[in-house]
Amino acid sequence: MRKNWFKILSISCFGFCLIVSSCKDDKRIQESKPIVISFKKEGALQLIKADNDSIIQSIDIEIANTDYEIQTGLMYRNTMKTNRGMLFIFEDEDYRSFYMKNTHIPLDIIYISADSTIVSFQKNAKPFDETSLPSEVPAKYVLELNAGLSDEWQLKKGDKIQFDISK
Numbered sequence: 001m002r003k004n005w006f007k008i009l010s011i012s013c014f015g016f017c018l019i020v021s022s023c024k025d026d027k028r029i030q031e032s033k034p035i036v037i038s039f040k041k042e043g044a045l046q047l048i049k050a051d052n053d054s055i056i057q058s059i060d061i062e063i064a065n066t067d068y069e070i071q072t073g074l075m076y077r078n079t080m081k082t083n084r085g086m087l088f089i090f091e092d093e094d095y096r097s098f099y100m101k102n103t104h105i106p107l108d109i110i111y112i113s114a115d116s117t118i119v120s121f122q123k124n125a126k127p128f129d130e131t132s133l134p135s136e137v138p139a140k141y142v143l144e145l146n147a148g149l150s151d152e153w154q155l156k157k158g159d160k161i162q163f164d165i166s167k
Contacts (some may be wrong), residue, residue, distance in 0.1 A: 037076055039084055045143070045163040047155060050117075057153050058083075059145075063165060065089040073144065075102040080146055087163060088142040096142055097134040100125050106147035110155065111135035118159045123150055 042063040047056040064070050064086055074086050090096070093114040100107070104127050111120035122133040124147045135142075143161065 035076060036078075039080065041084075041166065043087070043163055043165040045085065045087060045161055047153065048160040048162060050156070050158040050160060056155065056159065060084050061087045061143075061163065063087055063089060073098070073103070074105065074107065076104065078104050080105055082146060082149065085143055085145045088144075090140055090142075093138045093140040095135055095137070096139045097132045098122070098125075098142065098144075099132055100127055100129045103127055108145045108147050108150040109133055110143040110145065110150060111137075111139035112141035112143060112161055113138070114140040116141070116160050116162065118155060118157055118161070120157070121150055121155075124148065 039060075040062055041060045043061045044058060045061045046058050048054070049056055060083060062084075064073055065088070070088055070090075073088070074080065096111055098109050103125075106127055107125045109122040109125055110118055111122075113119045119139060120136040125133055141161070
């Protein structure tokens with residue numbers, strides 16, 4: 001009888017220790033710090049007026065051209081300075097569609113053809129909205145800026161971009 005009692009007590013103590021240690025692990029997970037993604041300048045981009053070839057604005061850009069970078073984009077960023085943006089570069093010209101899943105900041109999404117002409121806009125995209133935001137026509141490039149800048153800078157269909165990638 002004593003041997004059985006000892007077994008039951010040992011198993012109970014082991015179970016209690018497992019419960020206590022798993023609670024500690026849960027607490028450690030909850031206290032983890034959020035990931036901060038910093039802007040990494042990978043090039044410069046100029047927005048150019050179609051009617052007179054004047055430079056509307058120059059900005060620093062991050063480049064998204066791998067599958068992972070294109071899928072992640074500006075997700076998880078809390079802020080972006082006015083003079084910055086992200087340029088998505090695709091291998092071909094095709095209809096594009098973006099959404100705002102896990103994106104904390106409102107954006108203007110500008111679709112650009114292979115000849116660097118602005119062909120479509122999705123303005124003031126709402127943070128965390130998973131609604132599809134498609135291009136009106138095929139695009140090779142997509143530029144993401146802070147929401148409102150395409151209106152503030154008076155960008156129009158037909159305006160152009162020119163960019164240089166840092167080496």
